[in-house]
Amino acid sequence: MATPSLYGLMAEFDNAEAIVKATHRAHEEGFMDMDAYTPFPVEEVMEYVSPHNTGVPLFVLIGGVTGALSGFILQMIAMTIDYPLNVGGRPPNITGWPSFIPITFESGILLAAFSAVISMIALNGLPMPYHPVFNVPGFERASQDRFFLCIEASDPKFDPNRTRQFLQSLGPQRVVEVEP
Amino acid sequence: MNLNQRVKSISLNVIQVTALGVGLVGLALCALGASIDLKQFYHAYLFGYMYVLGFALGSLALMMIHHLAGGGWGLILRRILESAAMTMPLMALFFIPILLTVFGDMASGQYLYKWADPSYVAGDAIIQEKVPYLNPQFFAIRAGIYFFVWIVWAVLISKFSLDQDRTDNPALAARMRWLSGSGIVLYVLTMTFASVDWVMSLNAHWFSSIYGVIFMVSQGLSTLALMIVMLALLSNREPLSEVITPKYIHDIGKLMFGFVILWAYMSFSQYIIQWSGDLAEEVPYYITRSSGGWQVVVWILMLFHFFVPFFILLSRRLKRSVSTLVWIALFLILIRVVDLYWMIEPFFAETISGFNWLNIAAPLGIGGIWMALFLTLLKRRPMLPVNDPNFVVLTTLRRH
Numbered sequence: 364m365a366t367p368s369l370y371g372l373m374a375e376f377d378n379a380e381a382i383v384k385a386t387h388r389a390h391e392e393g394f395m396d397m398d399a400y401t402p403f404p405v406e407e408v409m410e411y412v413s414p415h416n417t418g419v420p421l422f423v424l425i426g427g428v429t430g431a432l433s434g435f436i437l438q439m440i441a442m443t444i445d446y447p448l449n450v451g452g453r454p455p456n457i458t459g460w461p462s463f464i465p466i467t468f469e470s471g472i473l474l475a476a477f478s479a480v481i482s483m484i485a486l487n488g489l490p491m492p493y494h495p496v497f498n499v500p501g502f503e504r505a506s507q508d509r510f511f512l513c514i515e516a517s518d519p520k521f522d523p524n525r526t527r528q529f530l531q532s533l534g535p536q537r538v539v540e541v542e543p
Numbered sequence: 544m545n546l547n548q549r550v551k552s553i554s555l556n557v558i559q560v561t562a563l564g565v566g567l568v569g570l571a572l573c574a575l576g577a578s579i580d581l582k583q584f585y586h587a588y589l590f591g592y593m594y595v596l597g598f599a600l601g602s603l604a605l606m607m608i609h610h611l612a613g614g615g616w617g618l619i620l621r622r623i624l625e626s627a628a629m630t631m632p633l634m635a636l637f638f639i640p641i642l643l644t645v646f647g648d649m650a651s652g653q654y655l656y657k658w659a660d661p662s663y664v665a666g667d668a669i670i671q672e673k674v675p676y677l678n679p680q681f682f683a684i685r686a687g688i689y690f691f692v693w694i695v696w697a698v699l700i701s702k703f704s705l706d707q708d709r710t711d712n713p714a715l716a717a718r719m720r721w722l723s724g725s726g727i728v729l730y731v732l733t734m735t736f737a738s739v740d741w742v743m744s745l746n747a748h749w750f751s752s753i754y755g756v757i758f759m760v761s762q763g764l765s766t767l768a769l770m771i772v773m774l775a776l777l778s779n780r781e782p783l784s785e786v787i788t789p790k791y792i793h794d795i796g797k798l799m800f801g802f803v804i805l806w807a808y809m810s811f812s813q814y815i816i817q818w819s820g821d822l823a824e825e826v827p828y829y830i831t832r833s834s835g836g837w838q839v840v841v842w843i844l845m846l847f848h849f850f851v852p853f854f855i856l857l858s859r860r861l862k863r864s865v866s867t868l869v870w871i872a873l874f875l876i877l878i879r880v881v882d883l884y885w886m887i888e889p890f891f892a893e894t895i896s897g898f899n900w901l902n903i904a905a906p907l908g909i910g911g912i913w914m915a916l917f918l919t920l921l922k923r924r925p926m927l928p929v930n931d932p933n934f935v936v937l938t939t940l941r942r943h
Binding site: 406420424451452453461462464465 | 790811814815818819859
């Protein structure tokens with residue numbers, strides 16, 4: 364099996380402004396498969412490197428609606444069909460629906476929050492014990508004081524030589540190959 | 544590019560002149576209505592007044608929240624909020640007719656507030672107990688205190704903010720923060736009492752401790768919707784076009800979304816507490832408001848003040864573009880009228896069929912004049928607080 368010899372090319376920068384410029388240039392060049400690694404969230408970079416359609420919002424919506432509906436229906440069945448109980452004069456039928464709303468709200472939030480966390484982890488591909496970017500020596504500084512931009516070999520516009528030249532033109536500290 | 548400049552916009556001038564015209568016609572119609580039916584005029588006037596007051600007070604509150612909490616969204620809105628808050632003296636002026644009604648009958652034995660009518664109080668044992676609070680003199684003193692606080696805080700914060708533009712004195716930011724901290728506390732207190740005095744006391748038997756909060760949340764919602772409309776008018780013009788990015792529109796859109804939810808939360812909380820409690824003093828509020836045709840308004844509010852905007856505002860793409868967000872904002876500004884009408888009018892009318900054209904003329908009259916003054920103030924000041932210590936977030940790390 365022919366394994367690709369390269370995961371991508373990584374450029375290292377020493378300040379946030381440089382990586383914002385670099386990502387913007389790479390975006391203008393038409394690179395799609397790229398990712399940035401920074402010690403703190405840089406919102407302007409996220410604009411270009413993070414997928415806009417993560418799929419998480421849909422799961423949250425489905426979770427929230429399911430939670431709210433099931434919470435409401437559960438109380439409705441319990442309070443109006445199985446155990447009609449007159450509590451403090453509130454009618455044990457569907458006209459007593461206002462008293463179901465707090466639980467409906469809470470169960471909606473509960474399932475929405477669960478679906479958010481679980482779908483985020485699943486769609487991120489976590490847990491992920493191995494990732495090629497950690498092969499780069501000095502990459503641990505991505506959580507200290509360095510900013511990395513990695514253009515991945517899977518990008519249709521990727522070319523080992525030209526992409527390297529392009530990254531060099533952005534004025535990085537260094538450009539290194541990332542082994543797969 | 545000089546960021547420290549005033550906005551020049553033809554559309555603002557057009558809106559300003561139109562608003563002034565609408566306001567004058569509206570007030571003229573109010574005067575005509577007052578000569579025909581003084582009682583109807585006062586009911587409509589109070590409703591229109593509370594609606595317009597929401598924009599001025601909401602702006603003051605949001606401005607103070609931003610001084611305390613920070614964030615790029617507020618730096619963009621600061622001057623718009625200041626201009627709206629600075630209309631407070633006009634709102635004090637507009638309050639005079641309401642104030643006068645507690646000192647004398649408005650039309651042959653008719654009082655806007657029944658507790659102000661000595662012959663009515665004589666036959667009502669419950670209100671007699673409340674006279675130490677609900678009497679014309681104390682009512683006037685309290686109103687004076689509210690307006691004093693609102694005007695002084697609006698004027699001082701706005702003055703310091705303009706001083707900051709001129710002098711770049713670093714002490715001013717701290718001074719505005721201090722004023723905002725105390726101002727927020729005073730705003731919550733004064734607005735709570737104002738909602739009791741001006742609206743809740745229309746039925747002096749009824750009470751609800753969350754009433755002031757409902758007003759505050761509604762004012763926040765009205766204001767954010769107005770801010771989005773203003774951004775739709777101004778964001779493609781210098782100097783706002785130089786600093787605005789979809790991120791800030793998104794932030795303001797999210798805030799408005801939050802206030803839509805908060806409005807539903809507060810309004811429903813009051814309902815469920817009073818409905819569950821089922822006390823004779825409390826439930827009449829909702830019995831009146833869910834019969835005689837008012838129940839239609841309940842459904843309209845549930846659907847169009849919460850569910851429809853809620854599900855529309857879930858969309859991220861919509862919240863990031865001011866050209867789409869502005870339609871939701873305009874719709875919310877409109878539905879706020881319906882909510883406030885449903886809160887105030889049933890105090891006077893058992894059925895919805897008593898709708899009077901004055902209920903349209905009064906909000907338009909007061910609102911038109913208010914809008915004209917607001918835009919005049921807005922055009923007079925630089926659009927961006929360039930010397931704010933945090934202003935740098937708007938100019939660096941932007942799109943390159």
